[in-house]
Amino acid sequence: MPSDALVVFMPSGRRGRFAVGTSVLQAARSLGVDIDSVCGGRGLCGRCQVLVAEGEFAKHGVRSRADSVSPPGAVEAAYGQTQPLAAGRRLSCSAQVLADVVIDVPSDSQVHRQVVRKAAEAHDIELDPVIRLHYVEVQPPDMHDPSGDLRRLEDALEFEWRLTELDCDVRVLQQLQRALREGQWKVTVAVHGERQIIAVWPGFRERAYGIAIDVGSTTIAAHLCDLSSGEVVAAAGVMNPQIRFGEDLMSRVSYVMMNPGGEREMTDAVRGALNALAADVAHQVGIVPADILEATFVGNPVMHHLLLGIDPVELGGAPFALATDKAITLWAVEIDFAIHRNARIYVLPCIAGHVGADAAGMVLAERPDLSDELTLLVDVGTNAEIVLGNRHRLLACSSPTGPAFEGAQISGGQRAAPGAIERVRIDRATLEPSFKVIGCALWSDEPGFAQAVGAGGVTGICGSGIIELVAELYLAGVVRHDGTIDGALAARSPRVRADARTFSYELHPAEGGRAALRVTQNDVRAIQLAKAALHAGITLLMERLGVERVDRIRLAGAFGSHIDVKYAMVLGMIPDCALDHVSSAGNAAGTGARIALLNQGARREIEQLVRRVEKIETAVEPRFQELFVEAMAIPHLSAPYTQLRKVVELPPRAPAAQGRAERGRRQAARRGHGADS
Ligand code: FES
Numbered sequence: 001m002p003s004d005a006l007v008v009f010m011p012s013g014r015r016g017r018f019a020v021g022t023s024v025l026q027a028a029r030s031l032g033v034d035i036d037s038v039c040g041g042r043g044l045c046g047r048c049q050v051l052v053a054e055g056e057f058a059k060h061g062v063r064s065r066a067d068s069v070s071p072p073g074a075v076e077a078a079y080g081q082t083q084p085l086a087a088g089r090r091l092s093c094s095a096q097v098l099a100d101v102v103i104d105v106p107s108d109s110q111v112h113r114q115v116v117r118k119a120a121e122a123h124d125i126e127l128d129p130v131i132r133l134h135y136v137e138v139q140p141p142d143m144h145d146p147s148g149d150l151r152r153l154e155d156a157l158e159f160e161w162r163l164t165e166l167d168c169d170v171r172v173l174q175q176l177q178r179a180l181r182e183g184q185w186k187v188t189v190a191v192h193g194e195r196q197i198i199a200v201w202p203g204f205r206e207r208a209y210g211i212a213i214d215v216g217s218t219t220i221a222a223h224l225c226d227l228s229s230g231e232v233v234a235a236a237g238v239m240n241p242q243i244r245f246g247e248d249l250m251s252r253v254s255y256v257m258m259n260p261g262g263e264r265e266m267t268d269a270v271r272g273a274l275n276a277l278a279a280d281v282a283h284q285v286g287i288v289p290a291d292i293l294e295a296t297f298v299g300n301p302v303m304h305h306l307l308l309g310i311d312p313v314e315l316g317g318a319p320f321a322l323a324t325d326k327a328i329t330l331w332a333v334e335i336d337f338a339i340h341r342n343a344r345i346y347v348l349p350c351i352a353g354h355v356g357a358d359a360a361g362m363v364l365a366e367r368p369d370l371s372d373e374l375t376l377l378v379d380v381g382t383n384a385e386i387v388l389g390n391r392h393r394l395l396a397c398s399s400p401t402g403p404a405f406e407g408a409q410i411s412g413g414q415r416a417a418p419g420a421i422e423r424v425r426i427d428r429a430t431l432e433p434s435f436k437v438i439g440c441a442l443w444s445d446e447p448g449f450a451q452a453v454g455a456g457g458v459t460g461i462c463g464s465g466i467i468e469l470v471a472e473l474y475l476a477g478v479v480r481h482d483g484t485i486d487g488a489l490a491a492r493s494p495r496v497r498a499d500a501r502t503f504s505y506e507l508h509p510a511e512g513g514r515a516a517l518r519v520t521q522n523d524v525r526a527i528q529l530a531k532a533a534l535h536a537g538i539t540l541l542m543e544r545l546g547v548e549r550v551d552r553i554r555l556a557g558a559f560g561s562h563i564d565v566k567y568a569m570v571l572g573m574i575p576d577c578a579l580d581h582v583s584s585a586g587n588a589a590g591t592g593a594r595i596a597l598l599n600q601g602a603r604r605e606i607e608q609l610v611r612r613v614e615k616i617e618t619a620v621e622p623r624f625q626e627l628f629v630e631a632m633a634i635p636h637l638s639a640p641y642t643q644l645r646k647v648v649e650l651p652p653r654a655p656a657a658q659g660r661a662e663r664g665r666r667q668a669a670r671r672g673h674g675a676d677s
Helices: 024-031 075-082 149-162 171-184 239-244 248-256 262-284 301-307 357-367 449-453 462-477 486-490 521-545 557-562 566-572 589-596 599-613 622-630 642-647 655-671
Strands: 004-010 015-019 048-054 055-057 063-064 088-092 099-106 131-138 186-192 196-202 207-214 221-225 232-239 292-299 326-331 344-347 376-378 384-389 392-397 421-428 434-439 496-499 503-509 517-519 552-556 582-586
Touching: 004 063, 004 326, 015 344, 024 552, 048 055, 048 434, 063 099, 063 131, 063 622, 075 088, 075 449, 088 239, 088 434, 149 171, 149 186, 149 196, 171 196, 186 292, 186 344, 207 589, 221 262, 221 589, 232 239, 232 557, 239 248, 248 262, 262 292, 262 301, 292 301, 292 589, 301 357, 357 384, 357 392, 357 552, 357 582, 357 589, 357 599, 376 521, 376 557, 376 589, 421 462, 421 503, 434 462, 434 503, 434 552, 462 521, 462 566, 486 496, 486 503, 503 521, 503 622, 517 521, 521 622, 552 557, 552 566, 552 589, 566 582, 566 642, 582 589, 589 599
Parallel strands: 004 099, 207 292, 292 344, 376 552, 552 582
Antiparallel strands: 004 015, 048 088, 048 099, 055 063, 131 186, 186 196, 207 221, 221 232, 326 344, 376 384, 384 392, 421 434, 496 503, 503 517
C-alpha cells in the first residue's frame, strides 16, 4: 500500500499528495480549499460535508472510488443519528485518505458560498460574515501552570483556529468562567472580524444570527439571517411609529425644531419599534433576541440621525450638513437595541445631506459601478433618492417628491392596504374605468367582483393606483398634456364632472356611507408636482453627466416595486428608456443592509464607493427649477419619449402644446443637452 495519495478537490481543481490516513478536511485546509467548519473537525457541526467522486478521471490521472477514503466510522454514525447524511455525503473531518481520490466540495459546504438572491435582485451575495463561530476545547486551570481562563481560551483559539491577538471586553469576561465550567471546558466562541471575542457559550453551538434593518420613514423592515448559510430565516415589517410626529421627513425635522427634546421622543419611538421587530423575527424561528449577534442598518439621513440619537435639525436647511457621512460601527447597547449584550451594529455610510445610508444600500445591492451600462437607480419615496452612473462615474441627488406617490394629499388616496385600488384601466371609447383592489383577484368589471371585495368594499386609491389612473386618464384623453382635466368630455361621459372652475373624474361611486372616489384637478396637480420633481432631479444628473439617455432604470423601494413601469414612464416620472430595460429592484436598500450583514468585504467596498459618488444638491441648483417646470407636462414638455411611443400610443399633442414642446427642444439643444431622447 502506498504511503501517500493524490487528492484532487473539485470544483477548485486544487491538488496535492498527502500521507495515507490524513483527513480529507486537513488535506483541504493545507491546500487552501474552502470547506466550512465550526466544530474544528469533531464531527459535531456537519458543515464539512463532501462527496467522493467515483470513476476514472483521466484529466487528473486518478481512478477515484468510494473506498479511496476510509469507510464511515463511529463519528459519522453518531452525527447521522441526529442529522442523517444525504446519500454519498461524508464528513471530511472524519473520512481519511487511503488512495488517490477526487473530492467534490458542494457549494453548501463552502465558507464563501454564494447566497442566491431573488430574480428581482441583481447579483448573488458571497457569504463572508464578520462573525464566525468556533468550537474549542480549553485546558482546565492547573496549579503548576497558573494562567487565567481567557489566556487558555486564547491559546485554544490560536491552536485550533489560528486566531491571534484577539480582544475580549469585560462583558464577555463577566460570563467566561461560568461558560467554561458549565461546558466542562468545551465552549463555542463568537469572534467578530477575527479580532474581537464577542460571546462564549458552554458546549457546541451551531448557529449565529444577524439582522438587517431598513429604517424607512414610513415602514421599518427587518430580515433575520442565519450567518452560516446566509439564508433569510424570518422577516417582518412595522410602521415607523415616528409617523405620529409627521408624515414626511421634513415635518419630523420641523417637529424637532418646534418641540425641544422632540428628537429624543422620536429616537425612543424608533428604537422601541426596532426592539419589537427583533423580538418578532426571533420568535418566528424559536430563538430569543439575545441570540442575534450582529445588526446592520440603512436609512435616509433623518432616520439615520434619529436612530443614532443625533439631532437632525441641520438636515432641515441648507447646507444640509450630516453629523457624519461615514459608516459607523458601534455596540448594540449604545442604541438601546436589545439583542445580544455584546452585539455589534454596522450602519452603512450616508452619501449626502439628503442621500442617505439607504441610497448606499441601494448602490451596494445594484452595483452600477461594475457595469459599462449607464444605470439609473431611483428609490421613489417622499424624498426620492437618485443615483446615476456606471463604472466611470457615479452621481447622486435627492428630489423632494412629497407624499403624493404614497396616496397622501390626494382625495381618496390611502396607503397600500386591502381595499385600495392599485390597478386602473380606462376604456378609450367609453371612458369607463375598470380597476383592481388589493386583496381581490378580480377586475371591477368582472362578475362576482362586489362579493369578492367583501364587506370592506373599495376604500381608496393607493400610490400605484394613482399613477395608473392619471396615466390612463392621459392616454384616454381625459387629462391633457398640460395636466388639465378636459371639461369638454363631460358631454361624452357622466364620469367627467364640473367641480366649481375645474373638472374631476369619478372612478367609483359613493357607497355604504363612503364618498365617491374621484380624481380632482388638484389631485392631478399634486401628482404632476411629485413626478416633475423626480424627473427634474434625474435630468439634472443626466445633464451633469452629459448624457441624453440611460441604458437601464431600476426602481427601488416598496412603491417602486409596485408601480407598473410603463405607467411611470407614460406619466413622465422617469426618462425615456426601452421598457424591457426598466425594472423593479425590490427593497434594494434592505438588500444592501443584508449584503453588509453577510459579507464583511462589502462594507469596505461601499465605504470606498460612496466617496466616489459626486453629490448634487437639487435645492441650490437654479437649473432644477427650469427642469421642474418642463417636467410638469405629461409625460414632458419637450422630451419626445421615442422609446415609449414604440409600445404605447401617446395622445397627439394640442397645437399649443406642440409649439411649447418645440421651443423646449430648441432651448435644450441650445444648451447643448437634449432632455430624454
Ligand atoms: S468539521 Fe464539524 S463535522 Fe466535520
